[in-house]
Amino acid sequence: MSLPASLTARMREDLFWAQVLYEEVDQELGFAVDVGGDYRFGTQILLGGRSQSLEIYAPGSAAGKTVGRVEWWDSRSPALRWEELELICRAAALLDPDIRHPGPVAALLVPYLLRDGSESLDAISPVLDAAFRLARPRPGDGLRPETRTLLDTPLAPGITWVDRADGYRAVTVQGDPTSDHLQSPRSPTSEDFPFALLSELLAAATATVAAVAAATCLRNPAVRSTLDTAIHDQDPAPLADALRNAGYDDAVILRALESPTDPVETAWVLEALSAAPQGSIIARWFGASPLHHLRRWDLTLRLAAAREVDLYTPSIMIKVHVEQLVPSAVLTFDLAHDRQRSGEPAEMGLSVVVRDDLPAALAAIRESLAQGFPGVTASLWNGAEEISLTSER
Numbered sequence: 001m002s003l004p005a006s007l008t009a010r011m012r013e014d015l016f017w018a019q020v021l022y023e024e025v026d027q028e029l030g031f032a033v034d035v036g037g038d039y040r041f042g043t044q045i046l047l048g049g050r051s052q053s054l055e056i057y058a059p060g061s062a063a064g065k066t067v068g069r070v071e072w073w074d075s076r077s078p079a080l081r082w083e084e085l086e087l088i089c090r091a092a093a094l095l096d097p098d099i100r101h102p103g104p105v106a107a108l109l110v111p112y113l114l115r116d117g118s119e120s121l122d123a124i125s126p127v128l129d130a131a132f133r134l135a136r137p138r139p140g141d142g143l144r145p146e147t148r149t150l151l152d153t154p155l156a157p158g159i160t161w162v163d164r165a166d167g168y169r170a171v172t173v174q175g176d177p178t179s180d181h182l183q184s185p186r187s188p189t190s191e192d193f194p195f196a197l198l199s200e201l202l203a204a205a206t207a208t209v210a211a212v213a214a215a216t217c218l219r220n221p222a223v224r225s226t227l228d229t230a231i232h233d234q235d236p237a238p239l240a241d242a243l244r245n246a247g248y249d250d251a252v253i254l255r256a257l258e259s260p261t262d263p264v265e266t267a268w269v270l271e272a273l274s275a276a277p278q279g280s281i282i283a284r285w286f287g288a289s290p291l292h293h294l295r296r297w298d299l300t301l302r303l304a305a306a307r308e309v310d311l312y313t314p315s316i317m318i319k320v321h322v323e324q325l326v327p328s329a330v331l332t333f334d335l336a337h338d339r340q341r342s343g344e345p346a347e348m349g350l351s352v353v354v355r356d357d358l359p360a361a362l363a364a365i366r367e368s369l370a371q372g373f374p375g376v377t378a379s380l381w382n383g384a385e386e387i388s389l390t391s392e393r
Contacts, residue, residue, distance in 0.1 A: 035091035036208035078114035091205035103131030123279025130264035217246035
């Protein structure tokens with residue numbers, strides 16, 4: 001049996017072998033794109049290291065200012081609201097035809113997204129789904145697993161946006177402004193976050209996007225009527241003809257109307273042409289996001305022993321066994337903490353993320369614990385609520 005073409009293609013990549021052979025990976029990938037006025041933004045990504053940073057650049061500057069980081073231990077420092085993040089991506093897509101629509105760059109920047117619950121999943125998930133359909137083609141439609149992975153993390157409680165004394169927007173935690181669980185560098189007291197530069201960059205991106213709706217031909221009542229019809233009927237072809245007949249020649253806009261890679265590419269361009277609220281046409285065309293109907297439980301499996309024993313081995317055995325019983329799409333395990341002091345009872349917690357099928361996950365955990373680990377007791381917790389491991393309730 002010959003090796004599949006997908007594998008032989010990967011075998012020609014240094015990063016593939018570095019991961020297989022557990023070698024040190026020291027490859028960096030960086031990009032910076034223009035949003036208008038010579039303001040740029042981009043990321044520096046350490047391949048294989050799960051480490052990256054988000055940078056913004058002032059006009060003429062070769063050095064960027066850091067607005068967020070993502071580290072290998074899953075530490076994130078989110079800093080941008082969705083409307084800010086996607087606005088930046090819209091401006092970049094208008095200025096760089098190769099990007100096609102805001103989704104591809106937005107997918108790269110979502111780790112820096114600071115969700116507070118006010119953003120519309122109906123407007124976000126179609127954009128990310130379209131990005132992954134373009135970048136990672138696979139059969140089937142609907143919600144992409146990558147989109148869910150990026151968006152189903154529980155919201156941090158108490159997120160509140162406030163105005164600093166200098167007028168810039170910052171984020172804090174309601175009732176506990178000194179709390180560090182948010183880990184955002186965009187705090188009201190930050191002296192390092194580039195508030196002024198971010199404000200300037202967002203203004204430049206706003207001007208780039210607003211210029212689309214300011215096109216002279218859109219003042220023509222006939223063209224405007226055709227635009228309204230295209231939005232209502234989800235049929236952009238007549239609008240493309242009307243724009244061309246009126247002398248309009250923006251290649252990015254016309255391509256999105258005549259030969260889009262995805263309906264999202266057309267929808268966001270119609271928003272730009274009509275100056276509609278960001279995400280409003282996307283949400284109308286695609287309807288309610290499937291994310292509204294999906295469930296996630298963040299549980300902790302606590303292992304304890306009355307004396308000093310090695311809990312690491314049983315924790316790994318439980319993890320491996322459970323993951324053989326249920327797919328990773330339903331349940332994932334990770335070590336959450338390990339507290340074991342000399343002379344004290346041993347304790348270990350495993351972070352258990354369950355998606356959608358809680359009964360199947362509980363059954364797998366119970367079956368794994370039935371293997372028996374002498375001297376070790378287990379309990380499963382959903383926050384402060386204990387979930388029974390001895391019954392099927």
